[in-house]
Amino acid sequence: MTLTLAILVPLLPFLGALAGLASGRRAPGLVRPLAVLPTLASAVLAVLVLAKLGAKGHLDSATRLTPTGGLPISLSVHLDGIAVLLAVLVTVVATCVQIYSTAYLREDPRYPSYAALVSLFTAAMLLVVYSGDLIVLLVGWEVMGVCSYFLVGHHWERPDARSASIKAFLVTKLGDVPFLFGIFVLATDAGTFQIDGILGAAAAGRLHHATLAALLLLCGVAGKSAQFPLHTWLPDAMAGPTPVSALIHAATMVAAGVYLVARLEPVFLLSTAALVVLGIMAVITMIGSALCALAQDDLKRVLAYSTVGQLGYMAGALAVGDRDAALFHLLTHGAFKALLFLSAGVVIHAAHTNSLTAMSRMDGLRRRIPDAYATMGIGLASLAGLPPFSGFFSKDAVLTAAEHAANGDALTGGLGPAGNVPSWLGWTVLIGGLLTALLTAAYATRLWLLAFFPVRRPAAEGVVEVGAVAPTAAAVAALASDEPAGPVEPAAMVGPLWLLAVPSVALGLVGLWPHALPDWLDGVSLTPSSVTWPIATALALLGAGLAWLAWRRAAARVLAEAEADAAAAADPAPLLLGPLLQPSRNGFGVDALYDRAFVRPVLGAARLVSFLDREVVETYVQGAAGTPGLIGRVVRRAQNGNTQGYLSALAAGVVVLAVIVAVAQ
Amino acid sequence: MNLAAAPLDSTHGFLSPSGAEIVFVLVGLGVLGAALLTVTTKQLVHAALWLVVALGGLAIEYLLLTAEFIAWVQVLIYVGAVVVLVLFGLMLTRAPIGASPDADSGNRWLALGVALAAAATLVTLVVDAFRCTWIDLGTVAGSTKANGVSLFRYWVLPFEALSVLLLAALVGAIILSRREKKEP
Amino acid sequence: MHLVFPAVLAALLFCVGLYGVLARRNAVLMLMSVELMLNAVNLNLVAFDVWLRDTLHSGQALTLFTITVAAAEIGLGLAIVLLIFRNRGTADIDRVGRLTDGDEKADDDEKPGDQKADDEEMEGVG
Structure with a gap:
């Protein structure tokens, strides 16, 4: 029974996608039900599975369709606490996104294919979550890659969307090739593709190439979960529609990498080298992305970099051996990041721009979209890790895990030897995490202030935020003038916001309750340790305060110079970052570096190949055709049917022969 | 030489x-x-x-x-x-x-x-x-008599063959240059 | 008499005839040049016969034969030329390069542009 329900969970969105693709053009009325209902049903089913399986429940079932040679590949379902929890997250977020999209993309002519692809994306993620076989998991993994390509390139009329989709596809594939080999290495050592079998082999010490396999798998994880060397696709993927960003960032694509490492955590725990690589990668990712997020002007790019940073937290937790903390953060992050993106969609919808600078000059956003204002506040508070929002608890679980690892007793939950996690790695992750907490709070505050608190010129009406300190300035930006009260956002857009706001606030408390969440996971306590949480909270408050102060100073300066420079924004980032501003805004030049290191050589090589093909190879081809043609033409001249020509040649030959004979004698 | x-x-x-x-x-x-x-x-x-x-x-x-x-x-x-x-x-x-x-x-x-x-x-x-x-x-080498003697004594056979050749050429020339009647 | 005189005369006459055969456009003139070549051979035959004093007079006998054959040849040749002229409307030897039986009109019309068209065709292939 549970099995049937579990199989239906990924199957329903898949069938919905097929039906949507098949009927989208012919029956436009069916598109919306076909998009929402299967996802909704599968969300209900996922909750049912969760309830039926119960804490610490396990369900494994496999059926083999056909013999596949040496290593059997089977369609198998592996349900445990992690899988069912994540399935609930995926389906809930996907449902919210689908409902939200019905309103957000109401006028879009390509909505049917969009909705079908979102369903397919969801189905693929659910396949990854439920699969008990690495090859089947890989299928879902790659289908997600394709779906992200299509969805990021949804507005394919725009060149940036096209290049972003290609970039997303290529960068994730770049990681997927070593990933595939990592799966092969694992399966060769364990003799099976079954995750259970692999974990059993890891426990029995039969994995002889754990480090190699773990490092290869890490490449794929870095690609999918946008970790440091391969993170560049995620900010660019903002070219897609906002609900897609929510789906990719919260529940599906990027969660897959973390989920996979969590599933195979015992394998990673066998190899100190892999853990170190993962940890260093995570720390670089979180600090770098937080700095980038602080400097971005595009609302969605800020959120994208914040996703990269939060994924860094999860990777850091995995690196110090605590997958419970990672999954806890994955769940809460899924909730508040989906919330953030969806509310950002509302904001962008209302402001008609992505730019924070433009928003900072825009009046009345708060009044026009009160729901988005409130829910985005919740999401940002959760992101910044302010108590008692969910992000606080999960982030602190990560920091606690790092602290334990730094003290030499990593919280591995019995999955592997704690001694394999070096204590300096724990320190690194801890310090990186704390620093990131500061930065995260800073950029969350900056985003909040810039988006919703316009710098008012004194001449403008009403509430004076910062304007009290400003001299009288007549300059009123055109955008700041009174706009008619914007369109009331439809319920289909607002409803999901509040639906997601609930877990964003409350999910963290579940972690406190010792028999709720930990029982579904490995039973490691998720309660914040008394050492880290005051420090983290203090740092977060400090970051927020610094951002606020910087914002005030920037605003004051803007007002002072308003007449000189009407386009200036009250952006606190220059003050906070100083000389780091420009590199941060450019993503620390990683893209430029890749451009120089890979793109240009490849383009050069392509040009060379094209040159060789056109000028050299084709010359041979042309020559092969031309030479016989030329010879033919010459020879044909001789065969012109003119008897006198023939006779001349004949006579000349006779003369030559005669001369030869005469001379020879 | x-x-x-x-x-x-x-x-x-x-x-x-x-x-x-x-x-x-x-x-x-x-x-x-x-x-x-x-x-x-x-x-x-x-x-x-x-x-x-x-x-x-x-x-x-x-x-x-x-x-x-x-x-x-x-x-x-x-x-x-x-x-x-x-x-x-x-x-x-x-x-x-x-x-x-x-x-x-x-x-x-x-x-x-x-x-x-x-x-x-x-x-x-x-x-x-x-x-x-x-x-x-010094002596005439190609008088009519001498030629006739050699021709009809030693070269009779080629001579006759040549006459046949001439006849054939005659017939051939006539056939070649004759205008064919137009087919109705 | 010096043998070189008739021999050289015959050689030169032969070459003049050769030139005529190779250079003349009109088929009848070609035949005339052939006659010149045959006469050069005849001169050689007679000269060597006189020089060698052959008892069979083979040189002069062969000369007679040659003259006869030449007569037959020119008769047949002219008949052929006539036939060509009647079929193709021309007796120019470089205009009858085609081996087909085709009608003379098409051949005539086609000839001037023929080479060029073929060249273009070759360009297209190249």
């Missing part, structure tokens, strides 16, 4: 030609000139007439070589019959009266080269081979 040694005596001086030799050379030059005009003139009918001159000159050369029967046959058949035939041919193919500028084909320069090369080779070889050879013209 060994044949050349036979009639070698001191009576023949290289630079003291006899009267017959002088006449031969003069007539030969005329023949050659007429032949050149035959192959170069732009007027087709003139070419046939220059051919008459060349062939007639050759008949004189035969006489000088004491082959009188051949000479007369030459006059009769070539000058009399062949040239008339050629003239008929020209007229029947509607050869233009007067100069025709395209009498020579584009092959001309190649032809000239080949001909000059052939001439150089042949003359070199012939002069080299027969530098010191003289013909004894």
Whole structure:
């Protein structure tokens, strides 16, 4: 029974996608039900599975369709606490996104294919979550890659969307090739593709190439979960529609990498080298992305970099051996990041721009979209890790895990030897995490202030935020003038916001309750340790305060110079970052570096190949055709049917022969 | 070369030609000139007439070589019959009266080269081979009687075969040039 | 008489005839040049016969045969030329390069542009 329900969970969105693709053009009325209902049903089913399986429940079932040679590949379902929890997250977020999209993309002519692809994306993620076989998991993994390509390139009329989709596809594939080999290495050592079998082999010490396999798998994880060397696709993927960003960032694509490492955590725990690589990668990712997020002007790019940073937290937790903390953060992050993106969609919808600078000059956003204002506040508070929002608890679980690892007793939950996690790695992750907490709070505050608190010129009406300190300035930006009260956002857009706001606030408390969440996971306590949480909270408050102060100073300066420079924004980032501003805004030049290191050589090589093909190879081809043609033409001249020509040649030959004979004698 | 040694005596001086030799050379030059005009003139009918001159000159050369029967046959058949035939041919193919500028084909320069090369080779070889050879013209070598005797005594069979050939050529020429009746 | 004189005359006459055969456009003129070549051979035959004093008079007998054959040849040749002229409307030897039986009109019309068209065709292939 549970099995049937579990199989239906990924199957329903898949069938919905097929039906949507098949009927989208012919029956436009069916598109919306076909998009929402299967996802909704599968969300209900996922909750049912969760309830039926119960804490610490396990369900494994496999059926083999056909013999596949040496290593059997089977369609198998592996349900445990992690899988069912994540399935609930995926389906809930996907449902919210689908409902939200019905309103957000109401006028879009390509909505049917969009909705079908979102369903397919969801189905693929659910396949990854439920699969008990690495090859089947890989299928879902790659289908997600394709779906992200299509969805990021949804507005394919725009060149940036096209290049972003290609970039997303290529960068994730770049990681997927070593990933595939990592799966092969694992399966060769364990003799099976079954995750259970692999974990059993890891426990029995039969994995002889754990480090190699773990490092290869890490490449794929870095690609999918946008970790440091391969993170560049995620900010660019903002070219897609906002609900897609929510789906990719919260529940599906990027969660897959973390989920996979969590599933195979015992394998990673066998190899100190892999853990170190993962940890260093995570720390670089979180600090770098937080700095980038602080400097971005595009609302969605800020959120994208914040996703990269939060994924860094999860990777850091995995690196110090605590997958419970990672999954806890994955769940809460899924909730508040989906919330953030969806509310950002509302904001962008209302402001008609992505730019924070433009928003900072825009009046009345708060009044026009009160729901988005409130829910985005919740999401940002959760992101910044302010108590008692969910992000606080999960982030602190990560920091606690790092602290334990730094003290030499990593919280591995019995999955592997704690001694394999070096204590300096724990320190690194801890310090990186704390620093990131500061930065995260800073950029969350900056985003909040810039988006919703316009710098008012004194001449403008009403509430004076910062304007009290400003001299009288007549300059009123055109955008700041009174706009008619914007369109009331439809319920289909607002409803999901509040639906997601609930877990964003409350999910963290579940972690406190010792028999709720930990029982579904490995039973490691998720309660914040008394050492880290005051420090983290203090740092977060400090970051927020610094951002606020910087914002005030920037605003004051803007007002002072308003007449000189009407386009200036009250952006606190220059003050906070100083000389780091420009590199941060450019993503620390990683893209430029890749451009120089890979793109240009490849383009050069392509040009060379094209040159060789056109000028050299084709010359041979042309020559092969031309030479016989030329010879033919010459020879044909001789065969012109003119008897006198023939006779001349004949006579000349006779003369030559005669001369030869005469001379020879 | 060994044949050349036979009639070698001191009576023949290289630079003291006899009267017959002088006449031969003069007539030969005329023949050659007429032949050149035959192959170069732009007027087709003139070419046939220059051919008459060349062939007639050759008949004189035969006489000088004491082959009188051949000479007369030459006059009769070539000058009399062949040239008339050629003239008929020209007229029947509607050869233009007067100069025709395209009498020579584009092959001309190649032809000239080949001909000059052939001439150089042949003359070199012939002069080299027969530098010191003289013909004894003391007795008539080609009288009608002598020719008739040899022809009907030793060459009867080829002679008869030739008559058959002539007949065949006659029949062939008639069939070739006969206008076929139009099929109804 | 010096043998070189008739021999050289024959050689030169032959070459003049050769030139005529190769260079003349009109088929009748070609035949005339052939006659010149045959006469050069005849002159050689007679000269060598006189020089060698052959008892069979083979040189002069062969000369007679040659003259006869030449007569037959010119008769047949002219008949052929006539036939060509009647079929193709021309007796120019470089205009009858085609071996087909085709009608003379098409051949005539086609000839001037023929080479060029073929060249273009070759360009297209190249």
